[in-house]
Amino acid sequence: MNVKISKNAGFCFGVKRAMKMAWNELENSEESIYALGPLIHNKQAVEKYEEKGLKTVDEVESVPESKNMIIRSHGVSESVYKSASDKNINIIDTTCPFVKKIHNIVNTYHNEGYQIIVIGDMNHPEVIGINGWCDNSAIIIKTPQQMDSIELDKSKKYCVVSQTTMNLDLHKQITDKLSKDLDTVVFNNTICSATKERQEAAKDLSREVDCMIVIGGKHSSNTQKLVNICKEIVPTFAIETKEELDGEELNKYKTIGVTAGASTPDWIIDDVIDFIDSI
Ligand code: SF4
Known part of the structure; x- marks a missing residue:
């Protein structure tokens, strides 16, 4: 059995950068760090960050004075920086460039x-x-x-x-x-090509393999779009984690392609590949 991983699977540049910056801060901080809005729409990833001390809040008012606050890759308005500065909050700015x-x-x-x-x-x-x-x-x-x-x-x-x-x-x-x-x-055309590139790579890979596995949240619209693109070409399994895979079913296929939605961390993709390797 061969496994092929799609180019551009999982996090785009901006999310990868933001998640890395947030993780580094959590590793080097003794106290909780606040995130303004969910860092990412992936349950497993958020749980991992929360275990490390991340606390998600909806507004700057919920962050105590002089604490650390992460601005996620989506970015925020100018007034958020002003409100944070008034409360002497230290900003960890992961806004995508x-x-x-x-x-x-x-x-x-x-x-x-x-x-x-x-x-x-x-x-x-x-x-x-x-x-x-x-x-x-x-x-x-x-x-x-x-x-x-x-x-x-x-x-x-x-x-x-x-x-x-x-x-x-x-x-x-x-x-x-x-x-x-x-x-x-x-x-100013400010559309980012990351989503389009991920979809095109998934389509190309679907044509080379006997089945596709698409990893990502059941409610993630970009993941569902990937599933639809792949299943028009080959049998496709949509999963959130490796636990949903059926080894016997996968054994029917010689070459398996793997891609992942924009909110799927590398370690979840690696888990899936390790599972396929172990069959
Ligand atoms: S603009 Fe958005 S999609 Fe593009 S790299 Fe940045 S975070 Fe990712």
Whole structure:
């Protein structure tokens, strides 16, 4: 039996970096460290970090004065840094550099009098954070249809950014319409390629193997997307941990491909590979 691991399986660069930074801090700290929002949507990983002293809170107000607080890879608004500074909280900033770049663009153009437009989901923490770098004044557009109900003042100058995980097709439809409707507009395509690359690699690998194993949370939408892509090509097993694998069933296949969603840590992927090796 051969095992092939998909390129770009599991954490993207930004999440890997954030999780490593958080782990290093926990290893070197004698006291609890607070995380503003769940560090990652993976139960096993969060439990591992909590055993090490991580405490998850929803707002800066819940972090005691002068303690350490992690800002996760999604990033946060400018006001969060101010509130933390007022409480003398030490920030461990794991904001992904690609998201940080969007904050800088938004803040610079906002200060120059541009109206900011964010293409993305207004309820997503990354978009809430981005909006917080222009005094929460951004126009947020998620779908081309939504644009019919938004009135844009042609005399204004606009700066457009996108949520890093925005769908490329929708993004194109929205920017095409904006460029027709507006006279002065600066477009910044800030979509990150990590998700697309992971999906393309999973598709390529599915064509080379007899079955696929996709590791990731049952409620993780990017994991379910991977499952759907793979199962169109080969039999596919969706699991959260190696305990869900059936050795006898897997024995039917000669070459097994493995990929994982964006919130799956390397050690869970390694566990699965060790299990397959042991069959
Ligand atoms: S911007 Fe890209 S690399 Fe950074 S956390 Fe998001 S998906 Fe990962």
